[in-house]
Amino acid sequence: MVDRDDVLTAAQRALNADPAASMTAVAEAAGISRATLHRHVDSREALLVELGTRSLDQWEQRLDDVDVEALAASDDADRIRAALEELVLGYVDDSDVFGFALTDQVILANAALEARTQVLADREAVLFAAAQSVGVLRTDLPARWFGHAIYGLLVSGRDAVRLGDVARRDLGRLVLSSLLTGIATP
């Protein structure tokens, strides 16, 4: 028997491989018929939205895990820096599974998801701002920019691995060190 969660996971995998995959392709990937797929999910858009929600859940979980709010109030530069690294490395791992959601037009165009994205970005931005004030992150860049920069490097990291330019196991280090210290010689 195929669990609803199995279906969503399979759909995730299928859409990760081909972001334009049709419901037929998704159903095949899940090893069920299209009719059964529709017994689990109302529509293609609903599926995408649900997967988008899943990815936001995961994002939120990462933020909870490092306890963003407490951290932001802590003034502990070392812990903040460590948390930032942990966060980014976590995102890199997540991008393996949720990467397609980063650039999917249906997900990006959904108002509810966009609103929740804003909320999470706000939470994150609080941490960034705290990191700025304790001297971990540069103060000459807007706090809101950091999240975007991370996002971009996740997209490029995915791409680099897909094209074989970078080994998957090196990705975390590459993204993190490019992000924090840049690609130029110090």
Next chain:
Amino acid sequence: MVDRDDVLTAAQRALNADPAASMTAVAEAAGISRATLHRHVDSREALLVELGTRSLDQWEQRLDDVDVEALAASDDADRIRAALEELVLGYVDDSDVFGFALTDQVILANAALEARTQVLADREAVLFAAAQSVGVLRTDLPARWFGHAIYGLLVSGRDAVRLGDVARRDLGRLVLSSLLTGIATP
């Protein structure tokens, strides 16, 4: 009268605004009828491929402008660094117009465009490698990674501007400085 070039430019604009724009929408944006649009372009895919080609032309032009090959052979660290900056700032400008091509599935899935992308990425990688050997770029990162990192920051930069988190005029500086020196405090 509407020039073929006008049509492509308008299509660019329309697809930039909405990457999923239909041929009807593109035609409207160009101020012509759908039939006339098809007199200029065989199919939607052909249109996308042509616009993708255009963006690669522009990329190639940027590489020509800085004379990548000569530069890579020059061993002049200052000039290489300056060229890198010029290149990236140029890309940021181009992303205004060609940004949608960065993530469009039709364009990305096209074999011919992907092949040419590889060629251009190779040219660029030569410059990156030279930059590494003269001490401008870090040697502990793969030369092929740099191009991806730039790509990612272009995507995020576009996004940041679209969401209003970053002013368009600040974008070049943000991207360039995040890329080169990272977001962490030195």
Next chain:
DNA sequence: CTCACATGCGACAAGGATGTCTCAATAGGA
């Protein structure tokens, strides 16, 4: 064994986009 329930399969209608065609209007040059 039997029954209920989930599934696969096939068929179906609907919707949307694409590409083609024809015909009338129009603009621009001879």
Next chain:
DNA sequence: TCCTATTGAGACATCCTTGTCGCATGTGAG
């Protein structure tokens, strides 16, 4: 002015995808 080439508008067939439905199958619990 007249002729020609281009355009717009609309109609059309086609294709693909989506979502729904009915029916037969099979499996698992009791």
